Amino acid sequence: xxxxxxxxxxxxxxxxGDLTRRRGPFPNDQPDPEKSGIFIxxxxxxxxxxxxxxxxxxxxxxxxxxxxADILIHNVAPGDRAAQGLDSAALLAAYPKxxxxxxxxFGETGPYANWRGYELTLSNAAxxxxxxxxxSPYPDLPPLKCFGSQCEFQGGIHAAITALAAYMHRLKxxxxxxxxxxxxxxxxxxxxxxxxxxxxxxxxxxxxGSRLLGPWFIADTADGKIFALAVxxxxxKRLVEFMGxxxxxxxxxxxxxxxxxxxxxxxxxxMGEWLSQWKTQDLYREAQARRVPFAPVNTMRDLYExxxxxxxxxxxxxxxxxxxxxxxxxxxxxxxATPWALRRPAPRLGEHAEEIFCGELGIAxxxxxxxRKAGVA
Amino acid sequence: MANLPLSGIxxxxxxxxxxxxxxxxxxxxxxxxxxxxxxxxRPACVTxxxxxxxxxxxxxxxxxxxxxxxxxxxxITLNLxxxxxxxxxxQLVRHxxxxxxxxxxxxxxxLGLGYAKLRSIKPExxxxxxxxxxxxxxxxxxxxxxxxxxxxxxxxxxxxxxxGDPGEIGVSxxxxxxxxxxxxxxxxxxxxxxxxxxxxxxxxSQFETALALMPEGMLEFELNHREPGRxxxxxxxxxxxxxxxxxGDDEKWVSIAVGGDEEWRALCRVMEKPELxxxxxxxxxxxxxxxxxxxxxxxxxxxxxxxxxxxxxxxxTAGVAAFPSMSNKDxxxxxxxxxxxxxxxLEHSEVxxxxxxxxxxxxxxxxxxxxxxxxxxxxxxxxxxxxxxxxTLDQIEHLRKSGVLI
Numbered sequence: 001x002x003x004x005x006x007x008x009x010x011x012x013x014x015x016x017g018d019l020t021r022r023r024g025p026f027p028n029d030q031p032d033p034e035k036s037g038i039f040i041x042x043x044x045x046x047x048x049x050x051x052x053x054x055x056x057x058x059x060x061x062x063x064x065x066x067x068x069a070d071i072l073i074h075n076v077a078p079g080d081r082a083a084q085g086l087d088s089a090a091l092l093a094a095y096p097k098x099x100x101x102x103x104x105x106f107g108e109t110g111p112y113a114n115w116r117g118y119e120l121t122l123s124n125a126a127x128x129x130x131x132x133x134x135x136s137p138y139p140d141l142p143p144l145k146c147f148g149s150q151c152e153f154q155g156g157i158h159a160a161i162t163a164l165a166a167y168m169h170r171l172k173x174x175x176x177x178x179x180x181x182x183x184x185x186x187x188x189x190x191x192x193x194x195x196x197x198x199x200x201x202x203x204x205x206x207x208x209g210s211r212l213l214g215p216w217f218i219a220d221t222a223d224g225k226i227f228a229l230a231v232x233x234x235x236x237k238r239l240v241e242f243m244g245x246x247x248x249x250x251x252x253x254x255x256x257x258x259x260x261x262x263x264x265x266x267x268x269x270x271m272g273e274w275l276s277q278w279k280t281q282d283l284y285r286e287a288q289a290r291r292v293p294f295a296p297v298n299t300m301r302d303l304y305e306x307x308x309x310x311x312x313x314x315x316x317x318x319x320x321x322x323x324x325x326x327x328x329x330x331x332x333x334x335x336x337a338t339p340w341a342l343r344r345p346a347p348r349l350g351e352h353a354e355e356i357f358c359g360e361l362g363i364a365x366x367x368x369x370x371x372r373k374a375g376v377a
Numbered sequence: 378m379a380n381l382p383l384s385g386i387x388x389x390x391x392x393x394x395x396x397x398x399x400x401x402x403x404x405x406x407x408x409x410x411x412x413x414x415x416x417x418x419r420p421a422c423v424t425x426x427x428x429x430x431x432x433x434x435x436x437x438x439x440x441x442x443x444x445x446x447x448x449x450x451x452x453i454t455l456n457l458x459x460x461x462x463x464x465x466x467x468q469l470v471r472h473x474x475x476x477x478x479x480x481x482x483x484x485x486x487x488l489g490l491g492y493a494k495l496r497s498i499k500p501e502x503x504x505x506x507x508x509x510x511x512x513x514x515x516x517x518x519x520x521x522x523x524x525x526x527x528x529x530x531x532x533x534x535x536x537x538x539x540x541g542d543p544g545e546i547g548v549s550x551x552x553x554x555x556x557x558x559x560x561x562x563x564x565x566x567x568x569x570x571x572x573x574x575x576x577x578x579x580x581x582s583q584f585e586t587a588l589a590l591m592p593e594g595m596l597e598f599e600l601n602h603r604e605p606g607r608x609x610x611x612x613x614x615x616x617x618x619x620x621x622x623x624x625g626d627d628e629k630w631v632s633i634a635v636g637g638d639e640e641w642r643a644l645c646r647v648m649e650k651p652e653l654x655x656x657x658x659x660x661x662x663x664x665x666x667x668x669x670x671x672x673x674x675x676x677x678x679x680x681x682x683x684x685x686x687x688x689x690x691x692x693x694t695a696g697v698a699a700f701p702s703m704s705n706k707d708x709x710x711x712x713x714x715x716x717x718x719x720x721x722x723l724e725h726s727e728v729x730x731x732x733x734x735x736x737x738x739x740x741x742x743x744x745x746x747x748x749x750x751x752x753x754x755x756x757x758x759x760x761x762x763x764x765x766x767x768x769t770l771d772q773i774e775h776l777r778k779s780g781v782l783i
Contacts, residue, residue, distance in 0.1 A: 005565050025597040037596030110713040116698035124632035125700040127708045132547025139627040142620035143702040146546040147535035162738045164564035165382035165407045177742030185737030190553040196441025198705035199732040201429040205705045227528035288519045295525030297533045297543050300598035308516040332585035333562040337577035
C-alpha cells in the first residue's frame, strides 16, 4: 500500500525467498517462485534483495539498509526477532529516527506472544470464524473461515496506517518509534456488534441460529445466484411491489423485518420462485432501480467483466516478466492530488542486489560475490 | 493534550452506520479530535437504534454498536435539512483538517457540502467520501451495505463448505474494511499535506476495497481462467488445516494449521502417534494435502475427547499453530487480551463501565489510548459552537428552539 503511493520500498527476502512465492496461484498450477500470483500482487512497485538475517553478514547488510531508511516493516515472530537483528528496542537505540512497524499474530507481549498463527487459526482466535457462515442450521459443521488471507491483510493494513502516523510524528519531532501490531486484536475490533452482545447484554454469539432481519439470504436465479436483502421497512415495501404484490406478503409471518428474519425459511421458499425467473444481473439492476439493496453473488469472471469496474478503471495491467500482462485489482481509493500508478513489476528473487548493495550502499562487487557464494545475499 | 501522532488534527465527521465511523475511530485512536455530526431529523442513525442495548434497555446512548465504534469522539447535532445548519457546518470546516462521509454518491453535493464548496472555504482541506460503489460509473447510485458488498466482491462465492453452496461470511466485513482503507487513505493524504501543504479529495468505493482483499481468487481466474472453488477451511497447500470438534457442546472447536514437515512431526508427537510421522501417506506436504480426508479423521479422533484449550496449549508448546474457536465471551475473558490491556473500559454516564474492543497497536513514543467513551448524542453541540465559532449561549438557544440543532 505504501509502495503504491510512491514510497521507495526495498523488499528484503530470506535466501529461499518469501513464503508467498510458494503459494501461488501459479499459471497451469506449475509452482514457480517467479510466477506466484499472490506474490506479484503484494510486491509490485517494490525493489528486492536477499539478505540472510540469521547470519551476522546478513545483519550487517540490514544495518546498511536501515541507515538510509525511514520505515522498517516486518512480521518476524516476536521470539525470532533478536536473533535476526530486529529487536525493536535495539533498533531504536541504533537508529533513533527509524519507524519500526512489527506485525505479529498476537502482539509481542502477553501469554500468547510466542504462539504461532496462520490465517485459519487467527480467524478463530479473533472470534470471526465462530460467527461464520451465520444463521447456520448445521451444528455439526465447523466454524468457517472467510476466503483468502483476511486476518493477515488486516495486520498489514493496520501496520500501514500506524507506520504513516509514526512518520508524521517524526516529521514534527524528529523522533522514531516502534509499533507493536497484533493481527488478532485488529480483527477482534471488526466483529460488528457481536462483541457487545456479551458485554452489553450477556449473550454469547454463535454461527448457529436465525437472522436478526429478513429477507437476508442467497437464492438461485435463472443463471446464477443473488443475495436478497431488505433491511428497512420502506425497502421491503418497494420489494413487495416489485414482486407484483403477492398475497402471501401480507401474512402475519412477514409483518416486520424482525418477523421476516425469524420466518426466513418460509420467506425464502415463497420468494424463491419469483427470484429464479430472473437473470442475476437484470434482477440486480431492477432491484437497485427501486432502491432495494440486492447484490449478485459474483464470480471472479463477473468481476473481470464488470462494466462498472471497467468504467472506474479499477484494474491495473502489470507487465510482469515471464508472465506477460496480468490484470490486477487496483487501488480502491482514488486520490485527487496524488494518483496511483503501477511503476514496476514485482522483483525477481534478488533482482536489485547489485543496484542497491553496490550502487547505493557502496559495497564492493567482490564482497557481494563472496556474500552470494556464502548464501548470505 | 498528549503528544499523539494526530494531536492538533480536527475531523468533521458526517459518517454513519459502520464503515465511516470505523474509519474516523482510527483517527481518534491516533489522537485526532473527531467531531461527529448527528441529527435526529433523519430516523435511521442505525447504530444507535439496534441491539444490543445495555441490559436490554433501549436508548440511543445505550447501544453497544454505536458505543463501540464511536469511542473517543465528540458529538454535535445539526439538522442538515436546514440551510442554517449547512452554514454552521461550512463555518466548522474552516477549523477542520479533514471532512469524512460515507453517504451514497452525490449526497454531500446535494447538501451543499461537496468538495468544491469545502475547498473554497479551506483550500487545504482533505475530504474523503466512502460510498458503496464510488462517485463514478454505472453503479454509482446503487444502495450499498456491507453484506451485499460481500456478495458483489466474490467473498460469498469463494467462501463455503467443500462441495456446498456459496456461504456467508459471518460479519459485515466490507464495512470495517472500507473504514480501515479510508483511514489509510487519510493518513497518506495527511502525510502529503504535511510535506507539500496541499489537500485533496478521495473517492473510495466499498466494493473496490473488498476486491483489494481478493487477490488469490481473482488471480486464479486471471492466470488460469478458472474459478477458485469453495474448500471450507482447507488450504491450497497446508494440511491438516481445519477446525476440529473438541470435547463439549456444539460450540467447542479447535483450529489447527500445519505448515512444514517440522510442524507435522510435532503434531504427531503431541497426538502420541509417532508412527504417523513415518506413514508414507503423509510424508511430504504434497502427500498430506492429497490425503487430507484421512488426516482430518485422525486429528478429529484426537481432538474429540480433548478440551479445546488443552489441545491448543499442547500444540502451541510444540510449535504448531492451533487456537480454540473464540466466542465473544471467550474474547472478553481471555487472559492474553486482558493482560495486553486491549479492552477499553471507560465510565460512560448511561451504561457504566463496559468492555469495548480497544486499540490493536502499541506505539512506543506516542502511546495511544481510548481517551473518552462514545459521546452521548449531541453532548458537544454547545461547547463546539461556543469554542470554535464563538456563538453565544443565546444564539445557540435560539438555533436550538428553531430546530436547527436537532
